[in-house]
Amino acid sequence: MNNLKDRVTIYQVAQAAGVSLATVSRVINKQGNVTDTTRAKVEATIKKLGYKPSGLAQALATNKTTNIGVIIPSANYVYISNLLSGISEIAKQKGFVLTLFTTSHSHEEALSMIEKVITTHVDGAIIFDDELSEEDVMKINSYSVPAIVINTVLTGEKAGSIKFSYGEELKRIIRQYYEKGGDKEMTFVHVHDGGRLLNHCERCFASMHQELGRPYHVLNCDDSYSHTYADFYQRFTEDPKGSRGYYIAYRDSLASAIINAATDAGLSVPGDVEVLSLVGTKYANIVRPTLSSMQIDMQEVGKRAMWMLTDLIQDNLMEKTCRFEAHFTKRDSTIV
Amino acid sequence: MNNLKDRVTIYQVAQAAGVSLATVSRVINKQGNVTDTTRAKVEATIKKLGYKPSGLAQALATNKTTNIGVIIPSANYVYISNLLSGISEIAKQKGFVLTLFTTSHSHEEALSMIEKVITTHVDGAIIFDDELSEEDVMKINSYSVPAIVINTVLTGEKAGSIKFSYGEELKRIIRQYYEKGGDKEMTFVHVHDGGRLLNHCERCFASMHQELGRPYHVLNCDDSYSHTYADFYQRFTEDPKGSRGYYIAYRDSLASAIINAATDAGLSVPGDVEVLSLVGTKYANIVRPTLSSMQIDMQEVGKRAMWMLTDLIQDNLMEKTCRFEAHFTKRDSTIV
DNA sequence: TTGTATGCGTTATCAC
DNA sequence: GTGATAACGCATACAA
Numbered sequence: 168m169n170n171l172k173d174r175v176t177i178y179q180v181a182q183a184a185g186v187s188l189a190t191v192s193r194v195i196n197k198q199g200n201v202t203d204t205t206r207a208k209v210e211a212t213i214k215k216l217g218y219k220p221s222g223l224a225q226a227l228a229t230n231k232t233t234n235i236g237v238i239i240p241s242a243n244y245v246y247i248s249n250l251l252s253g254i255s256e257i258a259k260q261k262g263f264v265l266t267l268f269t270t271s272h273s274h275e276e277a278l279s280m281i282e283k284v285i286t287t288h289v290d291g292a293i294i295f296d297d298e299l300s301e302e303d304v305m306k307i308n309s310y311s312v313p314a315i316v317i318n319t320v321l322t323g324e325k326a327g328s329i330k331f332s333y334g335e336e337l338k339r340i341i342r343q344y345y346e347k348g349g350d351k352e353m354t355f356v357h358v359h360d361g362g363r364l365l366n367h368c369e370r371c372f373a374s375m376h377q378e379l380g381r382p383y384h385v386l387n388c389d390d391s392y393s394h395t396y397a398d399f400y401q402r403f404t405e406d407p408k409g410s411r412g413y414y415i416a417y418r419d420s421l422a423s424a425i426i427n428a429a430t431d432a433g434l435s436v437p438g439d440v441e442v443l444s445l446v447g448t449k450y451a452n453i454v455r456p457t458l459s460s461m462q463i464d465m466q467e468v469g470k471r472a473m474w475m476l477t478d479l480i481q482d483n484l485m486e487k488t489c490r491f492e493a494h495f496t497k498r499d500s501t502i503v
Numbered sequence: 504m505n506n507l508k509d510r511v512t513i514y515q516v517a518q519a520a521g522v523s524l525a526t527v528s529r530v531i532n533k534q535g536n537v538t539d540t541t542r543a544k545v546e547a548t549i550k551k552l553g554y555k556p557s558g559l560a561q562a563l564a565t566n567k568t569t570n571i572g573v574i575i576p577s578a579n580y581v582y583i584s585n586l587l588s589g590i591s592e593i594a595k596q597k598g599f600v601l602t603l604f605t606t607s608h609s610h611e612e613a614l615s616m617i618e619k620v621i622t623t624h625v626d627g628a629i630i631f632d633d634e635l636s637e638e639d640v641m642k643i644n645s646y647s648v649p650a651i652v653i654n655t656v657l658t659g660e661k662a663g664s665i666k667f668s669y670g671e672e673l674k675r676i677i678r679q680y681y682e683k684g685g686d687k688e689m690t691f692v693h694v695h696d697g698g699r700l701l702n703h704c705e706r707c708f709a710s711m712h713q714e715l716g717r718p719y720h721v722l723n724c725d726d727s728y729s730h731t732y733a734d735f736y737q738r739f740t741e742d743p744k745g746s747r748g749y750y751i752a753y754r755d756s757l758a759s760a761i762i763n764a765a766t767d768a769g770l771s772v773p774g775d776v777e778v779l780s781l782v783g784t785k786y787a788n789i790v791r792p793t794l795s796s797m798q799i800d801m802q803e804v805g806k807r808a809m810w811m812l813t814d815l816i817q818d819n820l821m822e823k824t825c826r827f828e829a830h831f832t833k834r835d836s837t838i839v
Numbered sequence: 840t841t842g843t844a845t846g847c848g849t850t851a852t853c854a855c
Numbered sequence: 856g857t858g859a860t861a862a863c864g865c866a867t868a869c870a871a
Binding site: 268285 | 560588619729
């Protein structure tokens with residue numbers, strides 16, 4: 168049961184090499200003050216015994232784990248795994264290791280993850296979770312764990328944040344659509360538990376239409392390709408004329424469901440049905456017709472977050488806040 | 504710099520509550536032998552002081568981190584993130600946390616990650632990396648770190664493995680294709696650094712054709728949608744007749760590149776060009792025409808791996824080896 | 840039921 | 856240059 172019982176300790180190395188453990192420690196940490204002779208002797212026995220220092224004990228003694236906690240919703244979305252990949256790339260570069268805390272659309276769980284991060288003794292944390300309020304996140308900071316928060320503003324001593332500006336760009340797209348003669352009525356496809364980003368977009372969508380005095384619709388659907396496809400296929404076949412419209416969906420897969428349903432129902436895209444994906448990934452380019460989308464390079468966001476965090480850990484972060492602008496790429500699923 | 508200096512310790516709690524630290528420890532670990540009165544007192548001061556036990560110190564004292572090391576190639580592929588998501592789901596259920604070690608197509612790096620896993624003092628490890636040989640993986644086991652290895656056989660006391668059976672199914676698909684009157688010549692689309700699974704498939708592909716006495720081709724291409732699209736588009740437009748064939752690609756995105764290139768070049772899929780994706784994901788269903796694919800439910804693999812690992816950690820793993828069969832799903836990109 | 844003492848595997852501050 | 860020795864924060868066997 169005690170699966171690490173036979174771990175070789177620094178003490179055993181010292182004994183075998185005929186020196187004190189202090190000397191071994193010096194060799195490990197490549198500090199000076201060691202004769203080449205003894206150094207060689209120690210290194211030899213280290214190799215012979217297969218000694219590996221215990222990160223645990225090191226961390227306890229130095230008060231530094233080289234460990235970054237990452238709080239994200241379940242890693243199963245493409246844009247999340249892109250984010251993770253970006254974080255991971257820089258973390259590796261800087262000598263950090265990532266510890267994952269995944270949440271699943273529950274405020275309670277997200278909170279308990281924050282507690283876990285604190286007990287886990289990480290050197291810093293990157294948090295990307297819609298369920299967490301600023302207040303929640305402050306909690307982690309009150310334990311003086313440096314933290315970068317994505318998509319939530321956060322003010323604090325040991326904190327930085329990355330903010331997405333989605334709403335303004337979305338408003339611009341909507342205004343431009345009508346200005347350039349777009350005449351379809353727009354429908355915002357709402358999904359349950361879509362998170363704060365989606366809700367923010369929805370609010371901007373609504374307020375823009377109110378501002379323009381245009382009619383608009385909001386439709387609830389399931390966060391699943393097949394369900395969404397089925398729903399829309401039924402909708403499109405039952406009332407082809409009434410289905411004409413411009414649909415804004417949260418994710419590539421959902422947008423694709425609408426495109427495919429329309430195409431399969433004999434409607435033309437973008438003639439009868441236009442579709443915009445809010446969170447575009449590389450798949451926007453792959454599906455046919457290609458998918459007009461807004462996107463933020465999440466891998467880049469991940470990199471930046473990790474950069475900011477390393478700076479923050481060294482008390483060296485100048486700009487505590489950073490914005491990422493969403494960009495619109497027109498492809499074949501929309502006319503303008 | 505010393506970012507955790509002001510952490511509240513168990514000792515401070517004890518002092519504030521007027522008990523010994525042993526009592527506090529008992530309260531934390533919910534052991535018996537504590538009066539309700541003192542328990543309440545201790546819990547109150549814990550809350551008041553905002554005390555969180557140090558996982559580090561706990562781990563050092565008990566020789567148990569609740570930490571699982573996961574070695575994977577950079578998490579940027581859909582099937583990898585599915586795997587991760589499966590692992591993560593069960594890990595959370597069992598009270599473990601995941602520490603990520605990502606590698607990037609380098610044997611050296613993969614080896615150094617194994618060393619890191621050892622020093623990191625994890626309770627167990629799940630390894631999915633094509634760069635690691637059995638010998639490499641044995642190393643982690645020789646430190647008596649329980650490990651589950653995916654897609655590499657491994658024999659060892661504290662080890663289990665999950666094996667994919669891709670080759671046999673691929674052979675079956677190929678044989679069946681010709682038996683049912685498929686007459687296109689097959690091309691295996693090879694990508695650099697595709698890993699052991701791809702190479703295994705390639706060998707099976709070749710040997711099956713030799714067995715059948717059929718001609719076959721192997722084509723090198725880049726592991727990128729856009730490059731592959733460009734390459735194939737050129738190929739298809741320059742020599743439409745000669746392009747007729749059955750292409751086997753590693754990944755959905757690459758297979759989609761071929762499909763789209765063919766379609767855009769005026770060829771018909773699956774009339775002129777048939778395409779099979781080896782590692783299918785949900786996108787096989789989304790692209791048009793839909794993509795015939797082989798697939799293994801990687802999320803399920805992840806779950807199983809984590810289940811096996813928890814059993815292994817408790818010396819309770821009966822079946823040390825487990826196979827996952829790849830399944831073929833015929834969709835619209837192939838005729839049979 | 841509660842407190843004392845020791846150990847977990849390091850680092851770091853002293854002496855020598 | 857090298858070696859004792861005290862932290863680091865907690866669990867636990869043992870004594871009270």
